[in-house]
Amino acid sequence: MAGNRAVAYKGPGKVEVIDTDYPTFALKDGPGVNPANVGRKVPHGVVLRTVTTNICGSDQHMVRGRTTAPVDLVLGHEITGEVVECGPDVEFIKVGDIVSVPFNISCGRCRNCKERKTGICLNVNPDRPGSAYGYVDMGGWVGGQAEYVLVPYADWNLLKFPDRDQALEKIMDLTMLSDILPTGFHGAVTAGAGVGSTVYVAGAGPVGLAAAASAQLLGAAVVIVGDMNEERLRQAASFGCETVDVSKGDPGEQIEQILGVPEIDCGVDAVGFEARGHGKGSAQEAPATVLNSLMDITAAGGALGIPGLYVTGDPGAVDEAAQKGSLSISLGTGWAKSLSFTTGQCPVMKYNRQLMMAILHDRIQIAKAVNAKAISLDEAPQGYAEFDAGAATKYVLDPNGYVKA
Ligand SMILES: NC(=O)c1ccc[n+]([C@@H]2O[C@H](COP(=O)([O-])OP(=O)(O)OC[C@H]3O[C@@H](n4cnc5c(N)ncnc54)[C@H](O)[C@@H]3O)[C@@H](O)[C@H]2O)c1
Ligand SMILES: [Zn+2]
Numbered sequence: 287m288a289g290n291r292a293v294a295y296k297g298p299g300k301v302e303v304i305d306t307d308y309p310t311f312a313l314k315d316g317p318g319v320n321p322a323n324v325g326r327k328v329p330h331g332v333v334l335r336t337v338t339t340n341i342c343g344s345d346q347h348m349v350r351g352r353t354t355a356p357v358d359l360v361l362g363h364e365i366t367g368e369v370v371e372c373g374p375d376v377e378f379i380k381v382g383d384i385v386s387v388p389f390n391i392s393c394g395r396c397r398n399c400k401e402r403k404t405g406i407c408l409n410v411n412p413d414r415p416g417s418a419y420g421y422v423d424m425g426g427w428v429g430g431q432a433e434y435v436l437v438p439y440a441d442w443n444l445l446k447f448p449d450r451d452q453a454l455e456k457i458m459d460l461t462m463l464s465d466i467l468p469t470g471f472h473g474a475v476t477a478g479a480g481v482g483s484t485v486y487v488a489g490a491g492p493v494g495l496a497a498a499a500s501a502q503l504l505g506a507a508v509v510i511v512g513d514m515n516e517e518r519l520r521q522a523a524s525f526g527c528e529t530v531d532v533s534k535g536d537p538g539e540q541i542e543q544i545l546g547v548p549e550i551d552c553g554v555d556a557v558g559f560e561a562r563g564h565g566k567g568s569a570q571e572a573p574a575t576v577l578n579s580l581m582d583i584t585a586a587g588g589a590l591g592i593p594g595l596y597v598t599g600d601p602g603a604v605d606e607a608a609q610k611g612s613l614s615i616s617l618g619t620g621w622a623k624s625l626s627f628t629t630g631q632c633p634v635m636k637y638n639r640q641l642m643m644a645i646l647h648d649r650i651q652i653a654k655a656v657n658a659k660a661i662s663l664d665e666a667p668q669g670y671a672e673f674d675a676g677a678a679t680k681y682v683l684d685p686n687g688y689v690k691a
């Protein structure tokens with residue numbers, strides 16, 4: 287049988303490409319596999335030969351040692367692939383299909399899946415609702431930064447691209463459908479972005495840039511992106527966003543210079559728990575900064591879309607409370623202004639088909655917006671290091687040479 291190669295977490299600051307097993311239609315024991323999931327049969331699954339698999343800011347939280355991820359965990363939840371084997375219970379997906387995999391693993395059978403809340407499926411992760419490939423506390427499904435990966439409940443989870451040649455031609459855009467484009471879009475939608483709205487996106491990483499491009503697609507009048515990374519702010523400006531450098535101070539004043547008022551309609555947090563402070567504090571971590579700042583600058587009655595990740599356990603947090611995920615949030619401000627909040631994993635399946643159509647018909651240039659760059663599987667450690675250093679680049683691994691071809 288064929289072998290497999292994959293990117294594994296090897297301790298804080300370290301990833302390596304390792305030799306590992308070719309997937310079978312069962313969940314085997316391994317690093318991070320929940321005991322209740324060991325031996326779980328997956329006749330409804332398919333094996334994919336990976337076409338592309340992206341490095342994400344969510345992976346970086348683990349690689350920086352900011353979670354309880356175990357060493358040797360195979361990483362990778364942003365997967366696009368070609369079906370090479372179908373389990374006996376797969377009815378509609380066929381060998382040869384080119385498919386996008388939502389990073390959320392979901393069963394399609396539980397109450398939440400039936401309500402399209404696939405980010406909190408009840409049946410795939412014995413630890414808690416919600417699951418993903420190659421992620422800490424997510425049940426132990428093996429990651430897809432690999433040559434081959436197993437996808438359960440394939441008929442339900444997979445989005446099949448209509449045409450193979452067209453898919454491979456637009457692969458650098460379509461690869462963003464597994465996570466960051468739907469996630470950014472969800473951030474913009476849940477912040478209330480629509481025709482004529484003013485939107486502030488905190489964070490100019492790939493998710494922030496995807497949220498900004500999504501707000502434009504939704505018809506926003508002005509999209510403002512904030513970060514302290516100049517290169518990333520230039521990337522945001524390259525596709526028509528206004529920018530705010532938060533190392534110069536709270537975003538309100540700079541927003542006033544752009545809009546005439548220190549207020550926006552819609553706020554998106556594309557930063558999460560590793561947020562740094564504003565102004566002079568921008569070198570230090572201050573995990574509640576973005577949430578409190580968004581409550582300050584979002585107009586009364588507005589909404590906050592919060593795709594930025596917050597955790598329940600952070601060994602590297604700045605204080606004891608934050609180590610347990612407790613942050614000093616000024617909820618009174620949010621309450622007084624009747625703000626709404628949407629947190630959690632993006633339910634990718636709610637948006638990926640529509641966004642695929644937007645890509646196929648050139649309504650959105652997401653690869654360009656996030657500056658997508660393809661690299662080989664062997665170059666993954668370098669990709670992780672550059673991304674961690676703040677490169678304005680979304681790294682796309684090409685483990686089987688599809689992109690190169
Ligand atoms: N909800 C979901 O389903 C989902 C999916 C994907 C990613 N995420 C999360 O979204 C977040 C962003 O992902 P990414 O890949 O873009 O990560 P990233 O780390 O590349 O980007 C985060 C950016 O935030 C900037 N930043 C730090 N403090 C800031 C502040 N106070 N104001 C403005 N910017 C600040 C950083 O300089 C960095 O450029 C991460 O927390 C990630 O885990 C969530
Ligand atoms: Zn991701």
Ligand SMILES: [Zn+2]
Nearest residue numbers: 393396399407
């Ligand atoms: Zn479910």
